[in-house]
Amino acid sequence: MSTPAPLALLREAALLDGHWVQADDGQTFDVHDPATGQRLGHVPLMGAAETRRAIDAAARAWPAWRRRTARDRGHLLRQLGQLMLTRSDELATLITREQGKPLAEARSEVAYAAAYLDWYAEEGKRVYGETIPTPSADRRLLVFREPIGVCAAITPWNFPLAMMARKVAPALAAGNPIIVKPAESTPFTALALGLLTEEVGLPPGLLQVLTGEPRAIGAELCAHPTVRKLSFTGSTPVGRLLFAQSASTIKKLSLELGGLAPFIVFDDADLDAAVEGALASKYRNAGQTCVCSNRFFVQTGVYDEFADRLREASERLVVGNGLHSGVQQGPLINAVALAKVQHQVDDALARGARLLTGGKRHALGGNFYTPTVLVDVQPDMVIAREETFGPVAPLLRFTSEDEAIARSNDTEVGLAAYLYSRDIGRIFRVGEALEAGMVGVNTGLISTEVAPFGGVKQSGLGREGGRQGIDDYLTTKYMALAGL
Numbered sequence: 021m022s023t024p025a026p027l028a029l030l031r032e033a034a035l036l037d038g039h040w041v042q043a044d045d046g047q048t049f050d051v052h053d054p055a056t057g058q059r060l061g062h063v064p065l066m067g068a069a070e071t072r073r074a075i076d077a078a079a080r081a082w083p084a085w086r087r088r089t090a091r092d093r094g095h096l097l098r099q100l101g102q103l104m105l106t107r108s109d110e111l112a113t114l115i116t117r118e119q120g121k122p123l124a125e126a127r128s129e130v131a132y133a134a135a136y137l138d139w140y141a142e143e144g145k146r147v148y149g150e151t152i153p154t155p156s157a158d159r160r161l162l163v164f165r166e167p168i169g170v171c172a173a174i175t176p177w178n179f180p181l182a183m184m185a186r187k188v189a190p191a192l193a194a195g196n197p198i199i200v201k202p203a204e205s206t207p208f209t210a211l212a213l214g215l216l217t218e219e220v221g222l223p224p225g226l227l228q229v230l231t232g233e234p235r236a237i238g239a240e241l242c243a244h245p246t247v248r249k250l251s252f253t254g255s256t257p258v259g260r261l262l263f264a265q266s267a268s269t270i271k272k273l274s275l276e277l278g279g280l281a282p283f284i285v286f287d288d289a290d291l292d293a294a295v296e297g298a299l300a301s302k303y304r305n306a307g308q309t310c311v312c313s314n315r316f317f318v319q320t321g322v323y324d325e326f327a328d329r330l331r332e333a334s335e336r337l338v339v340g341n342g343l344h345s346g347v348q349q350g351p352l353i354n355a356v357a358l359a360k361v362q363h364q365v366d367d368a369l370a371r372g373a374r375l376l377t378g379g380k381r382h383a384l385g386g387n388f389y390t391p392t393v394l395v396d397v398q399p400d401m402v403i404a405r406e407e408t409f410g411p412v413a414p415l416l417r418f419t420s421e422d423e424a425i426a427r428s429n430d431t432e433v434g435l436a437a438y439l440y441s442r443d444i445g446r447i448f449r450v451g452e453a454l455e456a457g458m459v460g461v462n463t464g465l466i467s468t469e470v471a472p473f474g475g476v477k478q479s480g481l482g483r484e485g486g487r488q489g490i491d492d493y494l495t496t497k498y499m500a501l502a503g504l
């Protein structure tokens with residue numbers, strides 16, 4: 021294999037108060053390429069003390085930033101988005117090297133992340149207040165929406181740039197500083213965005229990126245009273261922990277958590293479109309997205325045909341190192357993730373599911389897993405109850421519309437859901453009955469910066485993207501002007 025290009029944007033330091041620094045005790049942790057196991061570098065192993073200094077730096081930087089106009093802040097965000105696109109190849113290579121996704125997907129992630137900067141550069145200028153018809157002649161009532169203050173973000177490894185941009189953009193646009201703690205597996209991408217903010221002239225302390233021990237940094241971000249807002253994207257168990265840790269300081273929380281998306285195929289569906297949508301919603305990022313289809317409910321009349329077409333399409337997917345052209349599926353993030361996927365497959369097979377294709381590690385070894393299709397899956401199998409986060413499509417059979425709805429909703433979470441039908445009445449009946457924050461109809465791709473992204477039930481709180489996404493970075497102030 022040819023030696024990959026040097027990683028120009030790679031920085032082995034954290035960004036704290038405008039300086040690239042090491043941990044106080046000099047400790048670091050290594051970051052590896054999930055495709056090759058090669059060590060990419062190391063980053064500081066920071067903890068509570070560094071976090072406190074970052075919070076103080078953010079508090080110092082906030083007043084000047086909030087006084088700048090929304091137009092001025094938006095101009096800088098737009099410059100940052102443009103710079104991300106200009107440096108797309110370097111950012112995408114960094115994403116692929118530390119996360120594993122194919123370069124084509126990594127480039128799409130860069131564009132998606134830059135789109136959030138562009139979107140909130142504009143939305144910041146639409147943070148409108150209001151006047152209220154006065155109840156008495158001598159006073160006027162005004163409502164202002166103001167920046168909330170020091171924000172913190174804890175982000176996942178699966179979209180290391182986009183999930184960060186989805187928080188940094190609205191926070192800065194609304195007039196707030198923000199401290200980001202990226203996932204241990206993918207810190208370099210987050211640090212690279214920090215580097216680019218220096219190039220566009222974002223003042224020190226407004227965006228800080230701390231790498232280190234998640235429990236120590238997270239506990240400090242949750243407990244420190246100066247942090248007024250915490251935005252988390254990750255697993256539901258960690259979301260619950262952060263929710264509890266934030267109670268003592270009554271923080272405003274955004275939680276983008278796990279999902280278990282149903283993908284419902286009705287007898288009247290366009291099966292070509294359904295298979296195309298299944299590939300997109302199942303195998304994007306090797307199945308490691310929060311909105312991946314986790315349970316395929318296929319109506320009896322088309323079950324066998326859909327299963328065979330999905331098997332055939334899955335077997336055509338090219339698995340390999342994301343740097344290599346033509347690769348459509350990269351590795352899983354690590355050995356633990358692969359073991360979890362294999363456990364779910366083994367449990368299903370042991371309990372009566374049938375394997376149509378895959379079901380084992382890929383011949384490439386390491387963290388590579390073969391695209392897998394299981395049929396005759398039952399609702400009580402682990403794979404139908406727990407998020408897989410891997411390239412496995414479990415197919416369950418259903419007969420009636422009501423059964424499909426009930427089975428889809430039989431879970432604590434509700435992030436995304438998908439349905440394929442050409443019956444407009446069915447589309448609205450089922451779409452409205454599904455307990456999910458987002459529903460894809462005749463499509464397997466729903467994520468966009470212009471729409472509110474988020475879940476219901478235990479998939480989280482709040483929305484990111486759309487016009488709604490900036491609300492979580494603002495507070496409302498009512499002013500009564502009397503004696504007029």
Ligand SMILES: NC(=O)c1ccc[n+]([C@@H]2O[C@H](COP(=O)([O-])OP(=O)(O)OC[C@H]3O[C@@H](n4cnc5c(N)ncnc54)[C@H](O)[C@@H]3O)[C@@H](O)[C@H]2O)c1
Nearest residue numbers: 175176177202203234235238254255258276277278279310
């Ligand atoms: N809803 C969404 O928008 C969305 C998007 C991407 C991923 N996810 C979910 O994230 C999960 C996979 O991502 P992951 O493995 O990075 O999740 P994770 O919860 O293990 O980690 C997410 C982040 O939390 C940090 N973290 C872990 N333990 C912590 C603690 N005790 N205190 C503070 N921070 C802590 C990690 O370092 C990382 O930065 C899946 O469940 C997926 O569904 C959700």
Ligand SMILES: O=C[C@H](O)CS(=O)(=O)O
Nearest residue numbers: 178179308309310311467
């Ligand atoms: O993991 C889910 C993220 O939100 C990625 S995307 O927004 O679906 O692309």
